[in-house]
Amino acid sequence: MFLKKNQKNTSPNKSLRITRRVERSQIINFEFNNQLISAHQGETIAIALLANEIRTLSYNAANKTGSGLFCAMGVCQQCLVKINEQNYEACRTHVMPDMKVYSVNFNNE
Numbered sequence: 001m002f003l004k005k006n007q008k009n010t011s012p013n014k015s016l017r018i019t020r021r022v023e024r025s026q027i028i029n030f031e032f033n034n035q036l037i038s039a040h041q042g043e044t045i046a047i048a049l050l051a052n053e054i055r056t057l058s059y060n061a062a063n064k065t066g067s068g069l070f071c072a073m074g075v076c077q078q079c080l081v082k083i084n085e086q087n088y089e090a091c092r093t094h095v096m097p098d099m100k101v102y103s104v105n106f107n108n109e
């Protein structure tokens with residue numbers, strides 16, 4: 001299902017994932033900015049957040065709307081998130097059960 005810009009997903013499972021004819025791995029949970037997020041084992045943080053309609057991953061002074069997934073291959077650094085006080089590319093980092101992930105706010109650093 002494709003959603004138009006500003007259109008909210010009203011499906012019961014609140015996920016943008018394709019559900020028909022796809023077998024998914026085990027569901028795991030992690031936290032993003034203290035919000036519980038469900039993901040499938042093997043997904044990257046960026047894809048798990050995108051599937052849950054979370055697109056803003058970091059903030060900086062130049063981009064007041066925040067930044068998120070852009071190249072999806074570890075080149076642009078637009079998807080940086082903080083895990084254990086270190087920055088990681090969300091598009092190249094797999095979710096792990098119970099991990100705590102936070103937005104990077106370059107305005108505060």
Ligand code: FES
Nearest residue numbers: 070072074077091
């Ligand atoms: S989206 Fe470009 S590095 Fe992650």
